[in-house]
Amino acid sequence: MSSGASMMAPRCGVLTVEIEHVDAVTLEKLEKQGIDCEPKASTIMIIQDKYRQKTHFSKFGIPLPDFVEVDTLSSIEKAGEMFGYPLMVKSKRLAYDGRGNAVAHDKKELSSVVASLGGFEHGLYVERWTSFVKELSVIVARSRDGSTVCYPVVETIHKDNICHVVEAPAEVPDKIKKLATNVAEKAIKSLEGAGVFAVELFLTQDNQVLLNEVAPRPHNSGHHTIESCYTSQYEQHLRAILGLPLGDPSMKAPASIMYNILGEDEGEAGFTQAHQLIERALDISGASVHWYAKPEIRKQRKMGHITIVGPSKYSVKARLDKLLQRDAYDPKKVKPRAAIIMGSDSDLPVMKDAAVVLKKFNIPFELTIVSAHRTPERMYHYALSAKERGLEVIIAGMVASLTSVPVIGVPIMTSSLHGTDSLLSIVQMPKGIPVATVAIGNAENAGLLAVRMLASRDPELGDKATEYQHDLRDMVLEKAKRLEELGWEGYTELYLKKH
Amino acid sequence: MSSGASMMAPRCGVLTVEIEHVDAVTLEKLEKQGIDCEPKASTIMIIQDKYRQKTHFSKFGIPLPDFVEVDTLSSIEKAGEMFGYPLMVKSKRLAYDGRGNAVAHDKKELSSVVASLGGFEHGLYVERWTSFVKELSVIVARSRDGSTVCYPVVETIHKDNICHVVEAPAEVPDKIKKLATNVAEKAIKSLEGAGVFAVELFLTQDNQVLLNEVAPRPHNSGHHTIESCYTSQYEQHLRAILGLPLGDPSMKAPASIMYNILGEDEGEAGFTQAHQLIERALDISGASVHWYAKPEIRKQRKMGHITIVGPSKYSVKARLDKLLQRDAYDPKKVKPRAAIIMGSDSDLPVMKDAAVVLKKFNIPFELTIVSAHRTPERMYHYALSAKERGLEVIIAGMVASLTSVPVIGVPIMTSSLHGTDSLLSIVQMPKGIPVATVAIGNAENAGLLAVRMLASRDPELGDKATEYQHDLRDMVLEKAKRLEELGWEGYTELYLKKH
Numbered sequence: 001m002s003s004g005a006s007m008m009a010p011r012c013g014v015l016t017v018e019i020e021h022v023d024a025v026t027l028e029k030l031e032k033q034g035i036d037c038e039p040k041a042s043t044i045m046i047i048q049d050k051y052r053q054k055t056h057f058s059k060f061g062i063p064l065p066d067f068v069e070v071d072t073l074s075s076i077e078k079a080g081e082m083f084g085y086p087l088m089v090k091s092k093r094l095a096y097d098g099r100g101n102a103v104a105h106d107k108k109e110l111s112s113v114v115a116s117l118g119g120f121e122h123g124l125y126v127e128r129w130t131s132f133v134k135e136l137s138v139i140v141a142r143s144r145d146g147s148t149v150c151y152p153v154v155e156t157i158h159k160d161n162i163c164h165v166v167e168a169p170a171e172v173p174d175k176i177k178k179l180a181t182n183v184a185e186k187a188i189k190s191l192e193g194a195g196v197f198a199v200e201l202f203l204t205q206d207n208q209v210l211l212n213e214v215a216p217r218p219h220n221s222g223h224h225t226i227e228s229c230y231t232s233q234y235e236q237h238l239r240a241i242l243g244l245p246l247g248d249p250s251m252k253a254p255a256s257i258m259y260n261i262l263g264e265d266e267g268e269a270g271f272t273q274a275h276q277l278i279e280r281a282l283d284i285s286g287a288s289v290h291w292y293a294k295p296e297i298r299k300q301r302k303m304g305h306i307t308i309v310g311p312s313k314y315s316v317k318a319r320l321d322k323l324l325q326r327d328a329y330d331p332k333k334v335k336p337r338a339a340i341i342m343g344s345d346s347d348l349p350v351m352k353d354a355a356v357v358l359k360k361f362n363i364p365f366e367l368t369i370v371s372a373h374r375t376p377e378r379m380y381h382y383a384l385s386a387k388e389r390g391l392e393v394i395i396a397g398m399v400a401s402l403t404s405v406p407v408i409g410v411p412i413m414t415s416s417l418h419g420t421d422s423l424l425s426i427v428q429m430p431k432g433i434p435v436a437t438v439a440i441g442n443a444e445n446a447g448l449l450a451v452r453m454l455a456s457r458d459p460e461l462g463d464k465a466t467e468y469q470h471d472l473r474d475m476v477l478e479k480a481k482r483l484e485e486l487g488w489e490g491y492t493e494l495y496l497k498k499h
Numbered sequence: 500m501s502s503g504a505s506m507m508a509p510r511c512g513v514l515t516v517e518i519e520h521v522d523a524v525t526l527e528k529l530e531k532q533g534i535d536c537e538p539k540a541s542t543i544m545i546i547q548d549k550y551r552q553k554t555h556f557s558k559f560g561i562p563l564p565d566f567v568e569v570d571t572l573s574s575i576e577k578a579g580e581m582f583g584y585p586l587m588v589k590s591k592r593l594a595y596d597g598r599g600n601a602v603a604h605d606k607k608e609l610s611s612v613v614a615s616l617g618g619f620e621h622g623l624y625v626e627r628w629t630s631f632v633k634e635l636s637v638i639v640a641r642s643r644d645g646s647t648v649c650y651p652v653v654e655t656i657h658k659d660n661i662c663h664v665v666e667a668p669a670e671v672p673d674k675i676k677k678l679a680t681n682v683a684e685k686a687i688k689s690l691e692g693a694g695v696f697a698v699e700l701f702l703t704q705d706n707q708v709l710l711n712e713v714a715p716r717p718h719n720s721g722h723h724t725i726e727s728c729y730t731s732q733y734e735q736h737l738r739a740i741l742g743l744p745l746g747d748p749s750m751k752a753p754a755s756i757m758y759n760i761l762g763e764d765e766g767e768a769g770f771t772q773a774h775q776l777i778e779r780a781l782d783i784s785g786a787s788v789h790w791y792a793k794p795e796i797r798k799q800r801k802m803g804h805i806t807i808v809g810p811s812k813y814s815v816k817a818r819l820d821k822l823l824q825r826d827a828y829d830p831k832k833v834k835p836r837a838a839i840i841m842g843s844d845s846d847l848p849v850m851k852d853a854a855v856v857l858k859k860f861n862i863p864f865e866l867t868i869v870s871a872h873r874t875p876e877r878m879y880h881y882a883l884s885a886k887e888r889g890l891e892v893i894i895a896g897m898v899a900s901l902t903s904v905p906v907i908g909v910p911i912m913t914s915s916l917h918g919t920d921s922l923l924s925i926v927q928m929p930k931g932i933p934v935a936t937v938a939i940g941n942a943e944n945a946g947l948l949a950v951r952m953l954a955s956r957d958p959e960l961g962d963k964a965t966e967y968q969h970d971l972r973d974m975v976l977e978k979a980k981r982l983e984e985l986g987w988e989g990y991t992e993l994y995l996k997k998h
Contacts, residue, residue: 227751230785230808239781248784252726252752252808282738285747286729309729309751387965392955404964406951408935427926427938432971434944434951436907436935439926445933452905452933456891457956465903466886472931 014038016195016241020047020216021094038144038241039193039216046191047216050100051092051125060190062183063210065202066128071120076110083128089113092123101161103129130210132202136170137221138184141236144194144243148185149236151229151249153177156200156221159262162300163220165320166258168228168251171313171335172203173388179209187211196237198222220260220302225249227288227309228256253286254457256309257316259323261291263301270297274304277323284319286310311458312337313390314364338365338450339386340443341396345369347412350441354395354410357447361464363454370396393453395446406453408446409435513537515694515740519546519715520593537643537740538692538715545690546715549599550591550624559689561682562709564701565627570619575609582627588612591622600660602628629709631701635669636720637683640735643693643742647684648735650728650748652676655699655720658761661799662719664819665757667727667750670812670834671702672887678708686710695736697721719759719801724748726787727755727808752785753956755808756815758822760790762800769796773803776822783818785809810957811836812889813863834888837864837949839942840881840895844868846911849940853894853909856946860963862953869895892949894942905952907945908934 014036015027028041046056054067066083070076080087085107091100104113117124135158139151155170156163170177184199191197191214198219200212222233231239231247239246264273274297281287291304306323310316314334338358342351351367358365372379383402386394395408409426413419419440427437438445448468455462483491513535514526527540545555553566565582569575579586584606590599603612616623634657638650654669655662669676683698690696690713697718699711721732730738730746738745763772773796780786790803805822809815813833837857841850850866857864871878882901885893894907908925912918918939926936937944947967954961982990 245782247781250784252785282746283744285749286751387961404951404954404961404968406948406955423926427922427936429938429941429944431941431943432947432967434937434941434948436937436948437926438933438936439928442928442930442933444930445928448931449905449933449935452903453952453955455903456905456952462886462903468931469903 012036014241016217016237017044018217020044024048037193039142039191039195039197043191043193043216047214049092049123050090050213051123053213054125057187057190057211057214060186062187062190063208065130065210065212067125069125071124073111073114076114076124076126077107079126080104080107080110083126086129088127088129089117090125090127091117092125130202130204132204132210134170134172134203135212136172136176136180136201136203136209137166137219138180138199138201139196139219139222139225139233139236139249140184140188140199141196141233141240141246141249142188142191142194143240143246146189147246148188149246149249150181150185151222151225151233152251153180154221154224160300162260162262162302164260164262166221166224167313168224168256168258171390173385175388176203176207176209179207183209183211187214191216194240194243196222196233196240220305223290223305224256224258224307224309226290227307228253253309254311255313255316256307257320258305258307259320260302261304261306263297263299263303266297266299270299270303277306278304280323280325281306284308284323286316286319287323311460334364335390336364336366337390337392337454338363339391339394339396340365340367341370341382341394342367343369343371343373350412351395351410351443354443354447354450357444358450361451361461363451363461393450395443395450407435408449409437410443410446411437411440413441511535513740515716515736516543517716519543523547536692538641538690538694538696542690542692542715546713548591548622549589549712550622552712553624556686556689556710556713559685561686561689562707564629564709564711566624568624570623572610572613575613575623575625576606578625579603579606579609582625585628587626587628588616589624589626590616591624629701629703631709632704633669633671633702634711635671635675635679635700635702635708636665636718637679637698637700638695638718638721638724638732638735638748639683639687639698640695640732640739640745640748641687641690641693642739642745645688646745647687648745648748649680649684650721650724650732651750652679653720653723659799661759661761661801663759663761665720665723666812667723667755667757670889672884674887675702675706675708678706682708682710686713690715693739693742695721695732695739719804722789722804723755723757723806723808725789726806727752752808753810754812754815755806756819757804757806758819759801760803760805762796762798762802765796765798769802776805777803779822779824780805783807783822785815785818786822810959833863835863835865836889836891836953837862838885838890838893838895839864839866840869840893841866842868842870842872849911850894850909850942853942853946853949856943856950860950860960862950862960892952894945894949906934907948908936909942909945910936910939912940 016038022044024041024044027037027044031037031041047053051069054064058064068079070079085105087104089102089104094100102113102116104110114120135156137154137156140148142148152169154166154168157165180201183201187199188197195216196218198215198221202210202212204210218233218237226232228251229249230252231249236247261274261277263270278289281289286309288307294303297303308316308319310319340351340354342348355367370379370382380402386403386405391405393406393408395410411419411422411426414422423440426435429435436449438449451461451465455465515537521543523540523543526536526543530536530540546552550568553563557563567578569578584604586603588601588603593599601612601615603609613619634655636653636655639647641647651668653665653667656664679700682700686698687696694715695717697714697720701709701711703709717732717736725731727750728748729751730748735746760773760776762769777788780788785808787806793802796802807815807818809818839850839853841847854866869878869881879901885902885904890904892905894909910918910922910925913921922939925934928934935948937948950964954964
């Protein structure tokens, strides 16, 4: 903190920080002089020193990777034996965007890793290596009265330790979202003062959520909120520190993705690359460019960011692909919006008609075998996780009681009772368990019904559905015209020849 | 335009205006000196003079209310005879927010109305009174290469001739939206230069769309775009005049409503009223406050505005009611999201169960009688207009081929065939005509299915649907527990007593 800032402080109603690397001792002195600092100097002090931060959160029962302070080569070797390799070695202070972190892959590398971090004199600690499946982040706002609101959980995707892409909301099950939100909220409630905080988290393979670190300010993982949420993280920070009611943190659009413009080449070449990217962004629907106008470009420096907001995860990812001129995502990796499930592969000749319709309307879907009778456990888990996995409609039967996702039932034609057994078993559901049943063997209609349901929140799809309806009408009108032209006798002759 | 502005002009890459009441002659001179003015001085000149504006648009075949120039008492009396009363008398120039307009209710009022407008010397014209059902507005952006994009049609609601509320999108049929967009686009294409334009329109009782007037700049009816559209009208104006690609004008959230903060009392009292309103807005989800910080408050002066964005028209209207502390909208006036239609009132004992469910989930719906057999024409028009009227799901049968809105069929129990005739006639639809059929007489499930469909774009509703599912499960578990406690004999005894 400059002396200018501390001279200005007495004239401020409330003092806040835009970065935690400030002179927290001066901040504390100002507090003692009666200056209202939000968040509190104590919070900045805890967060500045990453080791102290870990110790603090550990005391409050927040789940963390194991960690220990090291101050000699022998103590770091001991830690290596305890935690195994690779071993994460971290500076206690001034670590930012991957700086101040280094990895030792075996005991031999320890001394060079310590040297690369400036030796033990600036303070080091080590962490057990966390093999996470995703990195998540939750922006938490805390008001002066201590109440909190949490933004939707996002996934942060790093490139060389620097945040590169943020996907909102994160594609993780609801229970992981709840867990992440709880960990984040608990962590922030253990700190003093008002403001917006970012809680960076690891999601481990065994579905644990561990705290990585906290930033006591609006954060890169919350930049998307400017365009995608009712209240941006910046407005929220002001609301929080000024004692205004906290705003609604939820998303006003279904999906958004933020892409950091990182410096590639230095100098003019770097600016040219960035400008080309921005030029492409201007042509992409829902894309907003934020260029920070930094005077110099450096490799890996955050020069700006682009947020793309859209009607679905699928569409914002496709738009990012277009922006980056890369091939579209592997369709196998695209999250399905619809599912077709069959009790047996013998249903495929019928059920494929639903698949044909979904494909025609470009709706990502999955098709699999799940039998209520023969694989009850699989059915149970399938239905239970359907909503969490983002499915919006299921074409099948029998699973309605386990999911709140709309289910469309297709009765399969049986040889013994011509499908009436199947029809009645699907359509005659008890009260409270609705299944949208279509005609016996008419999976095409099941597909069309799914399209109509999905169209309600996707205007483009709605237009296509209307067009399809018109095509059907035109086909019949075409036939009628032909019948009138040929007369009924000529048409009958032609019809019998064709069928 | 001040001399300062004309001195600055040569140093500008492009010159634009934020209001049309500028010195257009100077603008034209600057153009002749090679300054790039967008839109062109010719456009500003046409728009400044409302009579000239009407003449211009009339020449290009844009539908307008009838109008005629008047310059003497006898000519205005003649116009009164021609157009009838009430007669709209307008100043040609400097008319803004209702100023420069006056209404003569009969011939006797003409001279005082003319006097109130400053006499004939400043230029007057009269317009045939338009009894409109709604006022609409379309923001059109026109790029330097002449291409245009149009924002969604909005409804503007005026109070004492001043825009008070803007609803986006407007609640009018799709064909009216198309018509309004076409008129607006055609009008702007007749003008020269790039930029954002607002086209204010009247929707008449006989579904005509007439142009009222054009503003050659971002406009009050487009303020909502800041929060609700992918590209705000301000960013769009810059894109247009700078020759960048035009941005996507569509809405990223389903609905928004803008409320102008108009000065009530003058002085301190006025500020206090406004501040109380802003304080309430801070507590309303999705509300963004824009306070213009004008130094003085005057009656009816636009002091700021509040935009509320939300997941449905219903929710943003309810939030505006809360903001204005007025009673909720008459539920009869709330636009239904779902419809329950019956072939006959004898179906009511069954179909009411669907109504009960929709009511429970707080979904606005309509319930009416439409018979495919007995009122085919009514059925035809009903189904055809369903989507346009905003219906998202219909509970009934038989109408699927005329609408792309999802249809849920409830087979009604018949005395002769126990409802199997009804079931088969609804479920066995031909390919291309999907109807989501539920069990015979089970309208409750039809209601629940409708809820699940609507929940796909309404997270709050989704949570309620999941909760309902859990309640059902808990009810059964409760019964199971009781059965285990009482034993099967005790439970049977109790059961037989109750049923």
